Amino acid sequence: MLSFALIIVAALVFSGIITRTKSICAGRKGPGLFQPLKDVARLFKKGTVYSKNTTIIFKLAPIVYLASVLTAAACVPFGGRPGLFSFEGDFVFFAYVLALGKFFCIIAALDAGSSFEGMGASRESLYSMLAEPAFFLILGSLSLMSGCISFTQIFSNIDFYGNILGLGVGIVMAILLLLIAMIESSRLPIDDPKTHLELTMIHEVMILDNSGFDLGLILSAGYVKFAMYGALIANFFIIGSLPLAIGIFALVQLVCAVTIGATESFMARFRMVHNPEFIFSLTAAAFVVLFTIINY
Amino acid sequence: MLPLYYSDMKPLSIKNLQTVAFSQIPSTEDYSEFSALVHELMAIESCHCVNYFAYKKNDALRLIMCIANDDSASIEVFGFSLNDDKLESLQIEACNRFEREIAENFDLSLLNHSWPKPLRTTSDDYPFYRDEDEEIHEVGVGPIHAGIIEPGHFRFTCKGEKILNLEIMLGYQHRGVEKLMVEKLMLSQKAMLAESVAADSAVSNSVAFAGVWESLCGFTARKELLYARTLACELERIAIHTGDLSAICGDVAYQLGNAVYGRLRTPVINFIQKWCGNRLGKTAVRPFETPYPFTLELVTDLRVILAAFEKDFVEMSQKIRRFPSVLSRLERTGIVTTEQAEAIGAVGMAGRASGIYRDIRRSHPYLLYQAGNTAVKHHGDVYARTQIRMEEVVASIGIIRSLLDSWPYNEYSHAKENYSPAADSFALGLVEGWRGEACHVAITDEAGRLALYKYKDPSFHNWTALELAVRNNEISDFPICNKSFNLSYCGHDL
Numbered sequence: 001m002l003s004f005a006l007i008i009v010a011a012l013v014f015s016g017i018i019t020r021t022k023s024i025c026a027g028r029k030g031p032g033l034f035q036p037l038k039d040v041a042r043l044f045k046k047g048t049v050y051s052k053n054t055t056i057i058f059k060l061a062p063i064v065y066l067a068s069v070l071t072a073a074a075c076v077p078f079g080g081r082p083g084l085f086s087f088e089g090d091f092v093f094f095a096y097v098l099a100l101g102k103f104f105c106i107i108a109a110l111d112a113g114s115s116f117e118g119m120g121a122s123r124e125s126l127y128s129m130l131a132e133p134a135f136f137l138i139l140g141s142l143s144l145m146s147g148c149i150s151f152t153q154i155f156s157n158i159d160f161y162g163n164i165l166g167l168g169v170g171i172v173m174a175i176l177l178l179l180i181a182m183i184e185s186s187r188l189p190i191d192d193p194k195t196h197l198e199l200t201m202i203h204e205v206m207i208l209d210n211s212g213f214d215l216g217l218i219l220s221a222g223y224v225k226f227a228m229y230g231a232l233i234a235n236f237f238i239i240g241s242l243p244l245a246i247g248i249f250a251l252v253q254l255v256c257a258v259t260i261g262a263t264e265s266f267m268a269r270f271r272m273v274h275n276p277e278f279i280f281s282l283t284a285a286a287f288v289v290l291f292t293i294i295n296y
Numbered sequence: 297m298l299p300l301y302y303s304d305m306k307p308l309s310i311k312n313l314q315t316v317a318f319s320q321i322p323s324t325e326d327y328s329e330f331s332a333l334v335h336e337l338m339a340i341e342s343c344h345c346v347n348y349f350a351y352k353k354n355d356a357l358r359l360i361m362c363i364a365n366d367d368s369a370s371i372e373v374f375g376f377s378l379n380d381d382k383l384e385s386l387q388i389e390a391c392n393r394f395e396r397e398i399a400e401n402f403d404l405s406l407l408n409h410s411w412p413k414p415l416r417t418t419s420d421d422y423p424f425y426r427d428e429d430e431e432i433h434e435v436g437v438g439p440i441h442a443g444i445i446e447p448g449h450f451r452f453t454c455k456g457e458k459i460l461n462l463e464i465m466l467g468y469q470h471r472g473v474e475k476l477m478v479e480k481l482m483l484s485q486k487a488m489l490a491e492s493v494a495a496d497s498a499v500s501n502s503v504a505f506a507g508v509w510e511s512l513c514g515f516t517a518r519k520e521l522l523y524a525r526t527l528a529c530e531l532e533r534i535a536i537h538t539g540d541l542s543a544i545c546g547d548v549a550y551q552l553g554n555a556v557y558g559r560l561r562t563p564v565i566n567f568i569q570k571w572c573g574n575r576l577g578k579t580a581v582r583p584f585e586t587p588y589p590f591t592l593e594l595v596t597d598l599r600v601i602l603a604a605f606e607k608d609f610v611e612m613s614q615k616i617r618r619f620p621s622v623l624s625r626l627e628r629t630g631i632v633t634t635e636q637a638e639a640i641g642a643v644g645m646a647g648r649a650s651g652i653y654r655d656i657r658r659s660h661p662y663l664l665y666q667a668g669n670t671a672v673k674h675h676g677d678v679y680a681r682t683q684i685r686m687e688e689v690v691a692s693i694g695i696i697r698s699l700l701d702s703w704p705y706n707e708y709s710h711a712k713e714n715y716s717p718a719a720d721s722f723a724l725g726l727v728e729g730w731r732g733e734a735c736h737v738a739i740t741d742e743a744g745r746l747a748l749y750k751y752k753d754p755s756f757h758n759w760t761a762l763e764l765a766v767r768n769n770e771i772s773d774f775p776i777c778n779k780s781f782n783l784s785y786c787g788h789d790l
Contacts, residue, residue: 022551025552115435115436192549195547195549198437199774200772264551265551266551268548268549268550268624268625271770272457272770
């Protein structure tokens with residue numbers, strides 16, 4: 001319960017922190033911390049416009065997407081404390097419930113029948129598919145390290161602070177997870193959320209036809225997703241009493257958001273053909289982690 | 297220094313901004329003679345077609361060809377009287393669009409033309425190039441775009457993420473500028489129209505209009521007029537190039553470049569506003585006068601602004617030149633080869649990025665410009681066009697500094713005399729705006745009224761360059777290719 005509540009709280013400010021970091025780096029005054037929330041609130045007050053070509057799938061997709069992200073967030077633990085639910089193999093459930101949401105977004109994009117959205121859907125599915133091996137290699141390494149197959153048990157059994165190798169592996173895995181989070185959340189250097197050019201975007205072009213309330217749902221799901229990955233990363237470092245653990249959680253979330261913001265300020269997006277190469281290199285790094293643990 | 301002509305027909309050789317009697321322009325009724333001379337001139341490396349248009353006088357249609365020779369700083373003008381409703385194509389790539397325009401305006405049918413499509417007529421059944429292959433899909437973008445840009449329809453033929461072909465349908469912005477130029481009788485109205493043809497080139501177009509009009513009136517511009525106009529042209533170049541660099545960085549999602557160049561552009565356009573009351577430099581240039589005197593205070597201000605600008609501009613440009621993340625997006629993207637650029641008659645900055653030495657400021661000097669060197673790149677990619685911009689901005693700062701050093705103070709005289717254009721005359725003006733060469737042609741009737749005003753924007757040639765540049769590129773790289781040219785829709789559509 002605590003974990004889920006903290007994720008929701010973090011989700012409220014995560015996007016705001018990214019935007020703030022970017023505007024500070026650009027020397028601009030920039031919007032306030034809660035501007036993303038205000039945007040969503042504004043969208044929730046609006047009606048939704050549906051194209052005549054769309055079917056029930058298009059109306060269903062935003063709800064399924066948000067539900068899938070919330071369900072996934074519910075199984076993220078908080079240190080040794082379980083999430084809303086926990087069972088053996090829940091990390092597989094975590095990955096595929098997210099995939100289900102994404103699947104609905106993709107078929108909804110195809111449902112609208114515009115040439116842009118088909119393009120976005122194909123890009124989004126390609127990059128998520130490529131990122132999947134890296135995610136499972138990391139989770140596989142964790143279960144190998146701990147000998148357990150549920151999130152809660154994994155994080156309560158592993159003490160990353162125990163030795164220098166454990167800490168090293170933990171940090172590498174945390175960085176890899178952050179990069180996967182950036183791919184899954186369609187941020188730089190894979191995707192550019194700031195541009196309004198339909199030909200270059202990935203995620204944004206996929207949801208081009210969604211408007212009003214539905215768009216609000218998709219945006220909120222995006223915010224929760226950030227915080228959820230942040231919480232997963234925080235689990236690597238959480239130790240000690242509850243106040244200390246919450247402090248570490250907040251710090252990790254802040255570091256993740258600032259890292260994303262700084263990356264987006266000081267580098268350009270990859271050329272799209274280079275994206276698979278980048279994602280494969282994450283898989284390669286995850287393999288190195290796995291082999292290190294096997295030999296250990 | 298006329299070349300030896302093999303054709304029977306001899307062209308009239310004039311200088312930039314020179315007025316001649318219309319009757320002096322040689323004309324023939326033999327199309328093969330005309331065509332032979334065009335081919336002969338266009339085969340010379342230093343020659344390119346700057347304008348080719350039709351002029352209807354007393355129901356007789358006269359085609360007038362203007363070919364600029366960069367080596368001799370002359371423009372060869374000659375004509376052909378068409379007594380038919382069919383126009384045989386010259387089959388020269390660089391004249392393609394001109395022929396389409398003539399055919400469209402005078403309802404002629406084009407014979408043996410490689411691309412006989414409308415130029416400024418938009419329609420739902422526009423004959424787009426189609427490929428029936430099942431693996432190929434079409435993406436239509438526009439005419440309404442994301443962001444604040446002008447309307448134009450882009451039809452991509454793609455295989456997966458790769459662009460096989462791009463065809464652009466323009467004409468949404470057609471306002472009938474050339475017709476209005478003739479209809480509006482007041483000089484101030486004409487001047488306002490000239491600078492509104494394309495607002496991002498307001499200064500260079502009003503300089504060209506003023507030059508052509510003054511030439512028709514036999515007016516020789518005083519020194520301070522030339523100084524103010526040259527300065528305005530270079531300020532415009534700096535402002536727009538810097539804004540484009542900012543937008544190029546924005547399109548590759550490089551926030552730092554986007555923010556820094558964006559910030560640098562502001563003091564320059566604000567200075568233009570301080571001088572003439574408009575950030576785009578509208579009203580800065582008018583025929584016969586300098587409406588806003590360039591005072592000592594402005595000179596001092598400009599020196600301070602330029603010093604601050606140059607330091608940051610050079611630093612940012614250095615950083616981009618060494619930054620792999622940005623370079624990997626710009627290099628080898630959107631290549632236009634020198635052969636392609638030459639064939640389509642690419643002009644200006646885009647031409648120079650593809651290895652074509654073509655700069656009207658140097659080859660056909662006007663205002664205070666002198667013959668000299670200009671930056672040329674040979675790769676023809678987005679990076680080449682980015683570098684050209686960076687180098688031209690620095691060069692323009694140099695030009696402005698040397699102007700300020702010898703600024704003619706206290707020479708302002710507002711002697712408003714009444715000048716009127718000579719009757720039955722022809723005047724042609726070429727200027728190098730930031731985008732490239734713009735060609736203004738004016739023809740007067742027997743009463744000395746304007747009978748025809750033809751404008752040719754640099755975009756007229758360069759839209760074809762964009763179509764060629766994006767072939768075999770990723771569709772996600774289209775915006776950056778497009779931005780690297782930054783062509784004008786309204787300048788093309790008129």
